[in-house]
Amino acid sequence: MNPVTVPDAEWFDLAPEGGEGARPWRIFLARPPGEAPAAGFPAVFVLDANAGFATFAEVMRRGAVRPAATGIAPTAIVGIGYPEGDDHRVRRTFDYTAGPGAEAARTGQARATGGRDAFLAFIERTLKPRIAGMLPLDPARQALFGHSLAGWLVLDAALRGGAGFRSHVAVSPSVWWDEARLVDGLALARGRPVRLSILVGEWEQALAPWQASRPEAAEMAARRARRAMVDGARDFAARAAHELGPQARVAFELMAGEDHASILPAAMARALRFALAE
Template sequence: MPRFTLLYIIMLLVITGCQSKSISTNNVVIPNAQTEKFHSTANGDYKVSIYTPNKPTPKGGWPIIYLLDGDSYFLTANDIIKSQACERCILQEGIIVAIDYLNQTRRDFDFLPKPDHFVFETLPNNQINLSGKYGGADAFYDFLTKELKPEMEKRYKINLKQQAIFGHSYGGLFNLYIFLTKPVIFNTYVVSSPSMWFSDGYMFKVLSKYLLDNQPPLINPVNLLISVGGAEQSLLPFDSKLPKEKQNLLLKHRQNRKMVDNSKHLFDQLKQAKIHNLNLSYKVYPQQSHKTAAIIALQDSIQINFNVH
């Protein structure tokens, strides 16, 4: 990726915020986009932002991507598609559906599954991480598949061979969870910097069960992109400005979570399984942090899903 493109994308990240916060896009005018309150009968209200191209629908229907933590990525995804799609380009335009919250975020609960035995994370200062709730991943999946996705397919003609879901951090863990435990309904699953440390590596137990149970065959090709920032397990140059004690705690925290090691281990286990019709890829983005890696993963996921066939 050219340096100026990467720098521009990272600037957009600063503008749009990081995945752990919801920000309002109501004051930003994007042509052919709308933001609405989408009511789920089981889960409550969601904020859903939708971009649709202002041109005739292609013969096979529009490619579509669903963005978890949508407020953090909607503007950037729109810019990537609009700037890289043209008649002679490798990308085509498509629909963006960004999912977020109107007021207080519920991402912890929505994205995290419910282990039989939950293990709290112990932080380097010996405190217990009690940052939020968990256990709503199955209900959130039902919202996606039984309410939101059918509504999008009713409103728009969708290319059923070009449907992607993008998730980062907790969102990456959610995408991995639904790939391993639910019927395959997307063509591309983006597992960006997944929080594999959750509940003492619970997702590796889910993965083992998936592999041991002779996972159901993939009838059609499925893309699974696993990615991580190369610096997610170490200190970054600007961390050197912190007091030494804070540097040591931060480094220990990142090393305890093993974001890079766990992502590589996840990839290796899936690769060794040689799953038929699974197009598996793994990318480490050098010198990228947990936050900045998300935007490069978003770029890669758009290039996979919106590629002109």
């Protein structure tokens, strides 16, 4: 069989500058079609890219065919993932957190946490310059996109900084992981022109109809109720809009019919529109 490839896309592994012996990240790049604007292309940096990069690239490419109709212009899609052979769950738990989560004591989770600062520094100091050397990017139109635990990191980065993005899109963010830190971050961000989009699926706090008959339904329902993903995202968005003030733009959307996994493709188009809006 002949493999299918993503048009105008490539990948390479990249380690931090000066990080002797540091493990690299796998970087995916989808080049936008056409000539770059005078200021350079906008860019969306996508976390967990091993799973979502190809879909995001196709959403951009399809939308960019008719930007006046879709609100999606040619945009560089920069995915950040991990090489084959790495334990992605272990590495993402470290990269996307500032410390242990709220459920660590209850579950006895042994994964390392706390890599947030080093990960965001890698994006700002190593990855962004590398991508800017490969195609012209507009530094004033760059966005960070993350889902689930990566969504928690996006919220934290929006409030505390660390990677110089104009817009932040958090899809199904795990607010429960460390809500206290996010709330503390609101005070740090007050008065800044934060641009934050928070999206969550209708069926992330309760069982979807098609899940009710699964053998693990009771366990799933208990976990979803405990984590309260919908309430957590909605309440945090409302609090952020109130506390950050009129300089900020905070958008919230409850996406009908979607659960924690199915929300991603639909959220990608919305993320591009949010990132590209003036």
